Amino acid sequence: MRALALYGTIGSLVLTALATAPADGATGPSAAPPAPVPHRITFGRCAPVEHLPASVQCGRLTVPLDYARPDGKKISLTVSRIRATAPGERQGSLVFNPGGPGASSMDFPLYGTLPKWRRTARAYDFVGYAPRGVGRSAPLSCQDPEKFSQAPTDSQAHPTEAFKRAKVAQAKAYARGCARRAGADLPFYNSVNNARDLDMLRAGLGEEKLTYMGASYGTYFGAVYATLFPGHVRRMIFDSVVNPDPRQIWYRNNLDQNIAFQGRWSDWLRWVAKHHAVYRLGKTPKAVQHAYDRALKRVRRAPVNGTVGAAQLQGAFLKIGYNDAYWPLRAGALSAYVHGNPKPLAQQAAPRSEGAKEEENGNAVYTAVECNDAAWPRDWRTWNRDNTAIARVAPFETWDNAWMNLPCAFWPDRSESAEAGIDDAIGKTAHRAREGAPGGAARDELADATRHAAAAEVDAALNGRRDAIDVRTEPGALPPVLLLAAERDGATPYPGALELQRRLSGSSLVTENGAGTHGIALGPNDCVNKYTEAYLLHGKTPGHRVYCAPRAEPVPDKAAKGKK
Numbered sequence: 298m299r300a301l302a303l304y305g306t307i308g309s310l311v312l313t314a315l316a317t318a319p320a321d322g323a324t325g326p327s328a329a330p331p332a333p334v335p336h337r338i339t340f341g342r343c344a345p346v347e348h349l350p351a352s353v354q355c356g357r358l359t360v361p362l363d364y365a366r367p368d369g370k371k372i373s374l375t376v377s378r379i380r381a382t383a384p385g386e387r388q389g390s391l392v393f394n395p396g397g398p399g400a401s402s403m404d405f406p407l408y409g410t411l412p413k414w415r416r417t418a419r420a421y422d423f424v425g426y427a428p429r430g431v432g433r434s435a436p437l438s439c440q441d442p443e444k445f446s447q448a449p450t451d452s453q454a455h456p457t458e459a460f461k462r463a464k465v466a467q468a469k470a471y472a473r474g475c476a477r478r479a480g481a482d483l484p485f486y487n488s489v490n491n492a493r494d495l496d497m498l499r500a501g502l503g504e505e506k507l508t509y510m511g512a513s514y515g516t517y518f519g520a521v522y523a524t525l526f527p528g529h530v531r532r533m534i535f536d537s538v539v540n541p542d543p544r545q546i547w548y549r550n551n552l553d554q555n556i557a558f559q560g561r562w563s564d565w566l567r568w569v570a571k572h573h574a575v576y577r578l579g580k581t582p583k584a585v586q587h588a589y590d591r592a593l594k595r596v597r598r599a600p601v602n603g604t605v606g607a608a609q610l611q612g613a614f615l616k617i618g619y620n621d622a623y624w625p626l627r628a629g630a631l632s633a634y635v636h637g638n639p640k641p642l643a644q645q646a647a648p649r650s651e652g653a654k655e656e657e658n659g660n661a662v663y664t665a666v667e668c669n670d671a672a673w674p675r676d677w678r679t680w681n682r683d684n685t686a687i688a689r690v691a692p693f694e695t696w697d698n699a700w701m702n703l704p705c706a707f708w709p710d711r712s713e714s715a716e717a718g719i720d721d722a723i724g725k726t727a728h729r730a731r732e733g734a735p736g737g738a739a740r741d742e743l744a745d746a747t748r749h750a751a752a753a754e755v756d757a758a759l760n761g762r763r764d765a766i767d768v769r770t771e772p773g774a775l776p777p778v779l780l781l782a783a784e785r786d787g788a789t790p791y792p793g794a795l796e797l798q799r800r801l802s803g804s805s806l807v808t809e810n811g812a813g814t815h816g817i818a819l820g821p822n823d824c825v826n827k828y829t830e831a832y833l834l835h836g837k838t839p840g841h842r843v844y845c846a847p848r849a850e851p852v853p854d855k856a857a858k859g860k861k
Contacts, residue, residue, distance in 0.1 A: 298402050303369060304357075308575075309850055310480055310553070312807050317679070320375070322423050330601070333367040333495045334500075335359065335360070335498075335500050335501040337502075338356040338357070338358055338376055340356040340378055341354060341356065342354070342355070343355035343377065346433070347375070349404065349407075350407075352406075353378070353379055353381060353406050353407065354378050354379070355376065355378075356375075356376045356496060357373045357375060357376065357500055358426070358501050359371050359372070359373050360373075360374060360497045362482060363491060368652065370482075370847070372429060372435035372819040372825065373434065373435065373773070374427060374429060374435075374498075375403060375426060376424065376426045376434060376498070377403045377404070377405070377424070377425040377426065378390075378406055378422055378423065378424050378425075378621065379406035379407070379409055379470055380410065380751065381418065381419060381422050382415075382419050383419035386419050387420060387421070387422070388420045388834075389422070389504055389506075389507065389531070390424045390427075390502045390504055391421035391422065391424060391473065391508050391510060392425075392426070392495070392499070392502075392507065392508070392510070393405040393408075393423070393510045393511070393512075393515075394426075394428065394495075394511045394514075394519070395512050395513070395515060396512050396516075396537075397431075397513070397515075397659065397666075398428070398488075398514050398573070398663045398667065399431060399659035399660065399661070399663040399668035400514075401425070401426070401427040401428055401431050402425035402426060403425045403430050403432065404425060405423055405425030406423040406425055408423060411819075413819040413820065414819055417819070417834065420833070421508065422502075424498075424502065426498060428491055428494065428662075428663065429486055429490065429491065430486045430662040431658065431659070431662050431665075435482075436658055437475075437478075437658065437661040437662050437665055438474035438657060438658060438661050439660075439665075439688050440471060440661070441652045442656070442657040442658075442659060442842070445651075445656065445657040445660065446648050446656060446657065448564070448600075448605070448606060448609055448647075448648045449603070449606025449607075449608070449609060450606055450607075450608040450609070451602055451606060451607075451608055452593075452608040452610075452611045452696075452697055453457055453696065454688065454692040454696065455688060455692065455696075456696055461814065464700050464703065465677055465702075467701035468700070468704045468781075469704075471664070471704045472668075472704040472707040473707075473709075475537045475664065475665060475704070475708075475709075476709040476713060476714045477663070479714065481667060481714055482819070483634070483714040484669055485644065485669075486662065486669050487666055487669040488517060488521050488666060489521060489525075489670075489766060491521075492518050492519075492522040492525055492526075495509070495518070495519075495522050496522065496525075496529060496747035498530060504530035504531075505529075505534070506529060506530060507522070507529055507531055508531045508532045508833075509522070509531055509533045510536065510818065511534070511536065512537050512816045513537050513539065513815065513816065514666075515536075515541050515787070516535035516537065516780075517539040517546075517768075519535055520535065520541050520768045520797060520801065521541075521802060523770060523775055523778070524768050524769060524770060525594070525770055527770050527775040528774070530775055530776055531776065531830065532776070532779075532833065532836060533778040534778070534779045534780075534818060535778065535779070535780045535794075535797060536687075536817060537788065537789045537815050537816050537817065538780055538781075538794040538797050539784050539789050539793050539797075540789075540792060540793030540796050540797070541641075541796060541800060542796055543765040543766070543767055543768075544806070545723050545793075545796075546670055546765035547670060547671060547702070547705075548671075548673050548674060548702075550685060550793075551698055551699075551702055552687060553792075554694075554787065554790065555684075555687050555688075555698055555790075556687065556690070556691050556785065556790070557787040557788075558694040558787040558788075559690070559692070559694065560691060560785060560787065560813075561618035561813050562617070562618060562693040562694075565618075565628075566586055566615045568624055568628075568850065569585045569628045570581075570584065571623065572628070572853040575596050575628075575632075575841075575853040575855060577628070577635075577636065578635065579850055589614070589631060591635070592610065592635060592642075593610055593611075595735065596654050596677075601634070601642055601643045601646070601775060602643045602647060603649075604647045605642065605643055605646045608697070609646045609648060610646055611694075612646070612697075612793055613630075613642075613645050613646035615694060615697075617814075618694070618787035618788070619788060619814070620635050620640055620814050620815060621813070621814050621848070621850070622814075624851045625853055626854075628853070629641060629699040629854050630644075630646075660701075664702075664704050664705070667705060668704065668705040669708075669710040670765055671764060673702075673705035675706055675858075676706075678708060680699060680706060684696055691727045695726065704849075705832065707796055720773055728739070736859060768797070768800050769800040769802075771802060772802040772803065773802070775804075777803050777836075777838045778803075779804070779805050779807065779829070780801075780804055780806040780807065780808050781806075781825060782806065782817075783808075783809045783812040783815070783827065784810050784813070784817050785810055785811065785812055785813035787813060789815065794808070798842075803840055805838040805840060805841060806841070806842045807829075807839065807842045807843055807844075808842065809822055809845050809846075810845065811846075811847040812844060812848055820848075821847045821848050822845055824845035824846065828843065
């Protein structure tokens with residue numbers, strides 16, 4: 298995504314060589330059409346909407362919506378960059394993706410100012426971008442943002458049948474909204490296309506080989522990239538690894554996540570009980586759980602500030618499963634609320650109206666990518682059976698996670714998405730006619746939607762529903778890559794790292810023992826950082842598997858005593 302100047306015939310020939318089809322050793326859909334040749338990205342001042350300082354440059358990368366039709370509809374992705382701070386030591390561009398699906402790394406170039414990242418920033422241009430669907434990169438939306446963020450709402454660890462019926466209806470409506478708003482474009486928001494976009498970015502930056510760091514979901518489509526383009530990889534770091542087994546994508550991964558998050562919740566309960574003298578929430582994990590349950594009942598009955606109900610409380614406390622840094626914050630807020638001061642809880646759990654559009658967009662992209670990547674159970678009874686069973690042993694997150702993913706049970710196929718796009722275009726045409734507005738643009742949109750629908754019918758007849766890609770590389774096809782994982786990670790359970798290592802021949806795995814923070818590269822663990830920097834700066838891997846001691850536990854906020 299970095300800028301570069303316009304180029305003539307010679308430059309075009311160079312870029313043609315950079316943007317080839319899946320490279321040597323690739324397995325899977327290697328017969329897919331080659332990517333079109335990207336133009337070198339021209340960087341300049343960032344748009345004000347990005348809220349980035351003048352030190353960051355921005356540009357745009359044009360990619361096909363559908364790589365099977367590279368001459369068809371195009372979309373544009375936003376890119377950000379700060380050049381390597383030591384030009385004489387520069388090794389190229391480091392592209393980062395933080396996961397999601399649905400997250401942007403447009404602010405990644407600013408990481409170079411952080412102490413733990415400075416040495417890496419001397420050697421690399423730091424490149425961030427908004428993947429397709431995210432932010433200003435052909436943004437997806439499935440629902441009005443205000444409706445998506447309305448509060449308070451309820452959350453039930455063991456939902457009633459009436460609550461389940463309401464959630465099923467909500468999921469069906471959400472899936473219909475995605476199809477109506479995105480139309481025939483909807484199926485093309487998926488991980489394989491994210492990987493192909495990444496290769497277009499590599500070439501558009503003028504890099505012969507890709508240096509990449511992906512976290513969470515970024516590890517999955519990074520692994521898809523390694524499968525499709527192993528010969529285009531220079532170095533890759535996979536931080537907090539998604540299990541890439543096609544049988545796990547994505548329904549079973551989410552079920553496993555529920556068990557892992559329960560483990561992280563238990564870790565927090567033990568920590569709070571250990572610091573009862575500070576938080577006064579109970580001397581045992583069971584007692585702390587009871588304090589939380591009482592708070593949950595209270596906010597369900599009387600939402601804090603009229604906006605923090607049970608679902609908002611659960612959403613705020615879910616973050617303790619992602620990062621230990623939230624442990625003292627949430628313990629302090631819960632303690633204050635239990636002892637009569639609701640202000641800290643309101644500050645931490647209330648929805649932000651100014652963030653509604655971004656949150657709805659992120660959820661739309663998350664849903665589209667995961668629903669498009671692989672088959673999901675289409676029978677509600679399967680979801681009900683599996684989640685009821687898991688909630689008996691892991692009640693904290695199970696049903697909330699199920700509701701988030703349930704639109705995939707009712708997800709439209711390609712032809713249904715295209716038909717929804719036609720219906721939406723017809724509605725817009727009729728509305729403009731009633732308003733007396735010129736109808737040319739509406740007619741063009743309707744014609745385009747009709748063409749998409751015809752193509753979708755043919756594609757569905759020829760190819761049917763796509764399965765998740767079989768991530769793997771043959772020995773010698775991929776240069777050594779580095780995997781990082783915390784043993785008690787809730788969002789990406791540790792077995793996923795072991796599975797990816799089995800599938801990427803020659804990869805190395807660094808494990809942070811006994812820790813659970815999600816995303817461990819260049820953080821507070823010096824052992825992990827040592828291996829990360831040695832790899833990025835010198836290409837050195839530590840062997841098959843190495844282990845680091847866990848980071849220190851969070852320190853309780855002693856000031857919490859005075860906030861009650």
